Amino acid sequence: MAKSPEEMAAAMIANLKEKTGKSLEQWLKVAKSSKLEKHGALVKFLKTDHELTHGYANLVAHKLLKSDAGSATESGTDLVTEQYTGPKESLRPIYDKLITAISRFGSDVEIAPKKAYTSVRRKKQFGIIQPSTKTRVDVGINLKGTKPTSRLEASGSFNSMVSHRVRLANAKEVNAELIGWLKDAYNSAG
Secondary structure, eight states: OOOHHHHHHHHHHHHHHHHHHSSSSHHHHHHTTTTSSSHHHHHHHHHHHOOOOHHHHHHHHHHHHTSSSSHHTTTOOOOOHHHSGGGGGHHHHHHHHHHHHHHOTTOOOEEOOOOOOOEEEESSSSEEEEEEEEEEEEEEEOOOOOOSSSSEETTTTTTOOOOOOESSGGGGGGOHHHHHHHHHHHHTTT
C-alpha cells in the first residue's frame, strides 16, 4: 500500500541519522546557519556543500521553512486557502474543478498541499497544481516520453518534479484534453 507524503517524511526522518550521520535537528542547525531563506537555495546548498541526496535536502529545507504539509498541519494552517487568498482568490474555481476531476481517478489519489502548490499523487507524484501568478494556475504533469504541444508544454524551469506544464487562466480550460493527460499520468504512477 502506498504511503502518504507524511508517512514517507516520517520514515525519512527516522532514517536520517543512519543514512547521513546527522539527525534532523542537526541538519536544521546546518541549514539555518547558511542564512538562506529560499527553498531551492537551501536544497542546492545541502546537496552541493553537504552531499545530501535531493530527497533529504528537500526534506530538511521544507522542515526549516515549515513549508511542508506536515508542518503546516501542525500549525493549523490551511495551505490551499493560503494559496488562493488575496490577488489569487479568483483562481480557486480552477483548483476546485481540477481536484474534483482528479479525485474521480481512483480511491488511491492523494492530495498533498504544500506552501506554494498542491501535489497530486498515486504511488508517486503524477502532477502538481500551482497558482503561479494572479491570473494563472499552472498544472504540472508527469508524462515522460510525451512530445510537447502548443498547450502541453515541456516544463522547462517551471518545476523539475514534472515533465510538462499546462497554463490555465479560467476553469473552462479544465477540459477533457487536460483531464486525459492527468489520467494518463495517474495511470503511469501506479
